[in-house]
Amino acid sequence: MTNPTAAMLVIGDEILSGRTRDANMHHLAGELIGRGIRLREVRIVPDVHDRIVAAVNGLRAENDHLFTSGGIGPTHDDITADAVAAAFGVPIGIRDDARALLAAHYARTGLELNPARLRMARIPDGADLIENPVSAAPGFSLGNVHVMAGVPAIFQAMLASVLSRIAGGVPLLSQMIDVGRGEGDIATPLGALAQKFPDLSFGSYPYLRNGAHGTQIVVRGTDAGRLDAAMVELSRLVGRDG
Amino acid sequence: MTNPTAAMLVIGDEILSGRTRDANMHHLAGELIGRGIRLREVRIVPDVHDRIVAAVNGLRAENDHLFTSGGIGPTHDDITADAVAAAFGVPIGIRDDARALLAAHYARTGLELNPARLRMARIPDGADLIENPVSAAPGFSLGNVHVMAGVPAIFQAMLASVLSRIAGGVPLLSQMIDVGRGEGDIATPLGALAQKFPDLSFGSYPYLRNGAHGTQIVVRGTDAGRLDAAMVELSRLVGRDG
Numbered sequence: 461m462t463n464p465t466a467a468m469l470v471i472g473d474e475i476l477s478g479r480t481r482d483a484n485m486h487h488l489a490g491e492l493i494g495r496g497i498r499l500r501e502v503r504i505v506p507d508v509h510d511r512i513v514a515a516v517n518g519l520r521a522e523n524d525h526l527f528t529s530g531g532i533g534p535t536h537d538d539i540t541a542d543a544v545a546a547a548f549g550v551p552i553g554i555r556d557d558a559r560a561l562l563a564a565h566y567a568r569t570g571l572e573l574n575p576a577r578l579r580m581a582r583i584p585d586g587a588d589l590i591e592n593p594v595s596a597a598p599g600f601s602l603g604n605v606h607v608m609a610g611v612p613a614i615f616q617a618m619l620a621s622v623l624s625r626i627a628g629g630v631p632l633l634s635q636m637i638d639v640g641r642g643e644g645d646i647a648t649p650l651g652a653l654a655q656k657f658p659d660l661s662f663g664s665y666p667y668l669r670n671g672a673h674g675t676q677i678v679v680r681g682t683d684a685g686r687l688d689a690a691m692v693e694l695s696r697l698v699g700r701d702g
Numbered sequence: 703m704t705n706p707t708a709a710m711l712v713i714g715d716e717i718l719s720g721r722t723r724d725a726n727m728h729h730l731a732g733e734l735i736g737r738g739i740r741l742r743e744v745r746i747v748p749d750v751h752d753r754i755v756a757a758v759n760g761l762r763a764e765n766d767h768l769f770t771s772g773g774i775g776p777t778h779d780d781i782t783a784d785a786v787a788a789a790f791g792v793p794i795g796i797r798d799d800a801r802a803l804l805a806a807h808y809a810r811t812g813l814e815l816n817p818a819r820l821r822m823a824r825i826p827d828g829a830d831l832i833e834n835p836v837s838a839a840p841g842f843s844l845g846n847v848h849v850m851a852g853v854p855a856i857f858q859a860m861l862a863s864v865l866s867r868i869a870g871g872v873p874l875l876s877q878m879i880d881v882g883r884g885e886g887d888i889a890t891p892l893g894a895l896a897q898k899f900p901d902l903s904f905g906s907y908p909y910l911r912n913g914a915h916g917t918q919i920v921v922r923g924t925d926a927g928r929l930d931a932a933m934v935e936l937s938r939l940v941g942r943d944g
Contacts (some may be wrong), residue, residue: 473905476729476741477876479906479920485746489720499718501753503729504744509907513745534886535906536893576889613910619939634719644776647818651778663715663749664777665722669853673837678721 463629463682465499467519470637471512471530471540472610484529484615491619495526495683496629507531512543514605517565520547520605522601525626527619532599534576541600544607555583565596590618630682635691639698642666642673649697650677659683659692705871705924706739709761712746713754713772713782714852726771726939733861736926738871739767749773762789762847767868769861772852774841776818783842786849787826795826800840807838812913832860872924877933881940884908884915891939892919899932901925 468488474480485502492499500523505511512531520526531540545552566573580692582590582599588604590599592614599608599618608618639646643666654662660681667674677694681687710730714723727744734741742765747753754773762768773782786795800823808815810910822839825831832848834856834896840852841860850860880886885908895903902923919936923929 472816473903474907474920476710476731476744477735477874477922478728478733478741479876479905479907481728486720486723489718491720493719495817499720500748501748502718506742518778533906534889536889536896537906571884571886574886574890576893577879579889580886585941594910611908611910616817634721642813644816644822645814646814647776647778651818654778660713662779663719663721664775664779665851666822668774668836668853678716680719684898701713 463632464627465500465522465526466492466497466501466525466527467501467503467523468528469512469515469519470502470526470610471507471528472504473506473537475504476506476529477631483612484610487616487631488527488529488619491623493632495623495624496631498629498632507537509537509543509546513547514538516544516547516605520603524604527622528605528607529615530611532580532597532607533578534597538579539583540607541584544602544605547583547605548586548602550585550602552584554578554581558583558589561589561592561596593617593619598619620671630681632680633684633687634678634680634689636676636678637691637694637698639675639677640672642674643675646675646677646698650694653690653693656693657681657686660686661692662690663696704873706766706869706913707742707764708734708767708769709742709743709765710740710769711754711761711768712744712759712852713749714746715748715779717746718748722799725854726852729854729858730769730861733865735874736866737919738873740871740874749779749781751785751788754782755789757788757849758786762845766846768810768847770847771857774822774839774849774851776821776839777880780821782849786844786847789847790828790844792824792827792844794824795809796820796823800825800831803831803834803838803840810828833860833878840913843923847895874922874924875926875929876920876922877929878918878920879933879936879940881917881919882914883917885917888917888919888940892936895932895935895939898935899923899928901928902932904932 587600587602594614606622661680665676829842829844834855905920907918
């Protein structure tokens with residue numbers, strides 16, 4: 461049983477400058493894990509053509525899916541669609557069905573479909589549109605690359621549409637135990653347990669709360685029975701050491 | 703005038719699984735921009751040795767500084783120090799000064815400096831320690847790579863220490879204007895303005911608020927006079943179109 465893999469590419473100076481705190485990555489991560497799709501890498505790059513092209517080509521080759529966010533609006537710094545077309549080596553131009561979506565939306569809202577807005581109908585050849593129920597301007601899927609907007613409400617709607625069309629894997633299950641002391645107290649038995657259950661992953665996440673150290677241990681895997689067995693042993697280890 | 707460049711590498715399955723929402727990236731971005739250091743890329747990779755090594759070597763070659771967060775605790779999934787040593791091709795072992803820091807801390811807190819905790823004194827040859835005022839276990843700087851903890855309070859303290867030692871650049875100034883309508887209305891004049899001020903960067907950030915579209919325009923540069931001149935023109939453009 462293999463689970464599909466994915467990467468995410470966030471395109472936007474605003475994240476790298478600290479102006480905006482990205483919200484889409486965390487949303488995507490949560491959606492993918494429930495569907496058994498492993499998010500293996502996230503990259504954030506600025507609005508620079510060559511950097512986007514290189515990241516798209518690197519990440520799409522290494523993963524079953526690449527999800528991008530940002531850079532598909534009407535302004536001069538929205539260059540994602542052109543960069544993705546360049547990455548695939550395909551032409552890009554205004555597409556009739558995308559233009560029709562925009563024309564209907566702006567007719568409804570009373571705004572002008574001016575040349576800047578018409579740029580949002582530029583779609584690389586061979587792509588499938590991704591519906592935008594919020595503001596009409598579509599995203600697109602080209603090969604295994606899914607190009608979506610950066611505005612969180614639109615990103616989430618587009619992602620839901622994409623995820624309804626792609627195959628997931630065996631859902632990854634997880635169980636968590638909160639240990640009221642530092643990682644160092646439990647690291648050695650935890651490491652031994654991880655070796656005993658090589659089919660599961662054991663994450664150890666230290667935290668500070670009111671000046672006190674604690675640790676959350678998260679065990680993940682696809683077999684509920686194995687997960688239960690590991691949790692029984694883990695509880696015993698943690699209890700016995702306590 | 704050139705500004706130093708930086709990248710960030712976040713190491714942690716917990717971010718990619720959606721369990722934890724990363725906070726360190728946003729903090730780093732804000733700290734760097736005020737010092738005139740350009741954050742050019744962020745990558746998030748899982749706790750996998752080869753992936754960390756490859757990312758460290760790629761990002762340290764392309765930037766003046768690489769900041770990492772995560773993976774330097776006492777458990778089996780804390781493999782960052784070994785991966786950074788491997789990336790540089792240098793040996794790693796327990797270092798006396800790091801051990802002394804841990805010994806003093808655990809003597810003070812009444813906890814045992816067991817073998818798992820002693821792993822946190824493993825430091826690659828040639829590195830400088832980064833102080834950890836919260837829980838003693840140090841980070842380290844090796845060449846242009848600064849290796850820090852993932853727990854936000856510790857990451858922030860370590861980063862402050864590193865930033866006090868490295869050179870910044872001309873601070874990047876920014877001004878923002880909030881336009882109460884969609885990007886498409888202002889995209890064309892904004893693009894023309896961006897061409898007129900090639901030394902500045904113009905970011906356009908759409909938002910949805912109570913169902914209404916708006917746009918924030920952020921202008922960035924190092925010359926306050928040029929920034930003011932651009933803002934005067936921008937206000938005029940936006941006002942005239944409104």
